[in-house]
Amino acid sequence: MSYDPVIAQAEIIRTHTMAVLVDNEAGVLARVIGLFSGRGYNIESLTVAEVDAQEHTSRITIVTSGTAQVIEQIKAQLDRLVPVHRVVDLTVETEPLERELALIKVKGAGDKRMEALRIADSFRARVVDTTLNSFVFELTGSPSKINAYIELMRPLGLIDVSRTGVAAISRGPEAL
C-alpha cells in the first residue's frame, strides 16, 4: 500500500482529558470503566466525585489516549451511556488546567533528609507528617510536576506514593 499522509495523520496517538458529568447512582463508575476495558481503550487516570449534591451529579475526569478516531469513539460511547449527561473533551484546542494531589513518603536521615526538604521547598510541597527518620509531603500540581518530584525523591529514600489522579477544568469563562 502506498503512503497516505491522511491515514498517517490519523494514526498519531494523543492524550486527551475528558470531563464526564453523570448521575451519581450505583454502578455508574463500573459502567464507565467497563466501557474502557471492554472496548480496549486506555485509562491513564480517572477521578470521580460528586460535584452537585442537590442534583446528585458526579464529575468523572478521564485521561485517555488514542488516535483521533478512537478519541471520537470514546466520546460517543461515553455519551450513549444512559446515566451520562454530558461528555466534554477538554483537550480540543487549548490544554485544560490539570491538577493532581500527591502524598509522598520519604524515609532517611542526614544529608538525604536535608536535601529532600530543600527540594520540597522549591516545589512548594508541604510537610504534613514528620518523624525522626521520615516525612510525608503533600504536593499539588500538574502530573508532570509530580512525576518530576517523585523522580527527585527516589534516590533520597522514597518509600510510598499516593496520587489522586487528574482533576481538570477548561480555561476561560465557559463552564462544562
Place this chain on the structure above:
Amino acid sequence: MNGEKMTGAEIVLKALQDQGVEVIFGYPGGAVLPIYDEIFRQENRIKHVLVRHEQGAAHAAEGYARSTGKPGVVLVTSGPGATNAVTGMTDALMDSIPMVVLTGQVPTKLIGSDAFQEADTVGITRSCTKHNYLVKDVNNLARVLHEAFYVATKGRPGPVLVDIPKDVQFALGTYTGPANVAHRSYKPRVKGDLERIKEAADLIGAAKKPLFYTGGGVINSGPVASQLLREFVRATGFPITSTLMGLGAYPADDPQWLGMLGMHGAWEANHAMHDCDVMICVGARFDDRVTGRLDAFAPNSKKIHIDIDPSSINKNVRVDIPIIGDVAHVLEDLIRVWKSRAARPDKPALAKWWEQIAAWRARNCFAYNNSKELIKPQHAIERLYALTKDRDVYITTEVGQHQMWAAQFYRFQAPNRWMTSGGLGTMGYGLPAALGVQIAHPDALVIDIAGEASVQMTMQEMSTAVQYDLPIKIFILNNEYMGMVRQWQELLHGGRYSHSYSESLPDFVKLAEAYGAVGIRATKPDELDDAIKEMISVKRPVLFDCRVDKTENCFPMIPSGEAHNNMILADLGAQTVSAAGKALV
C-alpha cells in the same frame, strides 16, 4: 392510578399493563414467585408464555419485538434464570432489538452473601444490556420500570434489565404511572441537522455512480421509514442494496434492488459498493461482514451516513456527511429538501452506471447446479419462497449457510418479516424467535429456516409450541454438517473437517412426534413441493427434515480481509486466502 399503594409484584403487573404489554415470555423460580403469584391472579390481563429455557424466552421476545416494533418482555428468576437469558440479551443488544427483561434477585439483605441462586445480575449484564437497574426500594420500582421501557425503545433500541429482589416484590409501595416519567439524561436526537441534510441533497444531486446502502436502522425506525425510503429511492432512480438486517425495507422484486451486499452478498451489490462515487448509508453500521477490507472499501466514494447513534458514525469507516437522527425523520426532511433543490443527477452518467450494473447482474452470481437426485439447499429455499410468497408469511433463521441462502433466495417485500441473528450470530435463535412471532401474529405462516446443528440448541421449545398451539414450521436444511464451519475448513484449513460433522442426529420426524408435533421429511427433489404444501396446510407445529446436498457451499463469498471486488463465486472454484485473512473471523 397514581399514588396508590400496592405490593412490588402488583406494581410490576400494573406497570406492564400501563406500558401496553400483552405478553410476557418467562420461566418461574424462587426469586420471582411473588410476581408469578400476581400473574396467576391476573391471568386474563397479561398472557404469560412458559418457555423451556430462559434463552428461549429472550429470543421469543426478540421475535415478538422485531415482527411488531413493540418491545418484547421477559421474566426470569435469579441466578441461573438470569445467566441463561444472557445470550438472548447480547443478541438483542447487537441487533438493536427493544426488550425489557425482569429478573428476580435474592432479598436485599442477602445480596453479597453468596445466597442460594444469587448472581451479580447487574454486574454480569452490564455489558450485554443497553442499561440495567437493581431496584432496592419498592418506591422506585414503578419509575424504574417505566424508564426501562423508555430506554429500551427510544433512540437505538436495545435490551434493558430490571433486577428486583424478592423482598421488594413483597413490600408495599407507591405506584406512579408512565406519564410522570421524564428521563434526566437520556434524550436521543431524532431530527437531523438541516444544514447537513442540505449538503447531503447537494451531494446526491451531483452523483454519477450513487448507491443506497441501507440497514436494520430502517426497520427499527418503523414502517413509515420503509415507505419514505421507497419514495426517495424511486425519486432518485438510484440503485439500492441492504445489509442482512435491513432486508424487506425495500422490496426485493423492484428493479432498483441489487440484493444484499457483504460477505455473502450479490456480485452486483458488492461491485456497485466498491465503485460508487456517492454512498447513502441509511441506518447501517459498516459492519465487517459488509465492508470487507477497510482500506479497499468503496475507495472513491463520498459517504452520507444517517444514524440515530453517534457512536455508529466514523466507528469503522470515516464518512463525509454524518446526519444524526431517526431514519424516518431524516428521510422526510431529505425528500423535502431534495424536491426543492435544482440539482439533479446527471442522467447520462446514471444511465451508464445502470449499464455497468446490468453487466454485473448478468454474471448471475447466485447460479448453482441444480440436481435431479439431491435437493440443493438453494433450490429448497426457492421452492419454499414460490409456495409461500402469496401468504402472510414471516421468516426466522438459525445461523449458518442456511441463513445466508435464506437471505439470498427468499425475497422479502416488506419490513418486519425477516428475523435473523445478525450481529451475534446466535445458533438456536430461530426456533424460539418463531414462537414470539407466532404469538404476535396468530394467523400468519411463521417459518424458521434452520440448520440441523443450530436447531438442536433450542429444540426443547417445540414443547412450548405444542403447549400454546403455535403452528410454527421448522424447515431444516439438513446437510448433516455445521455447513458454515465445514465451508471455512474447506477453504481455509485444507479440508480438515475438525468436529463439524453433525454426528448422531436424531430422527427429526420421530422427534416431532415425540413432542406431539408433526414430522415431515423430503429427501428427493421431486418430493419437495408436495412436502412443503403439506407443511403449510398442517395447522400444527412442524419439524420439516429437508435432506439436502451435504457438500454444497454458500457463494458468492468475500473471504475475510478481502475487498468487495475480490469475491469467490461458485464456478470459480476454491481460491487461496491470505494468511492475514485467515486470522480474521
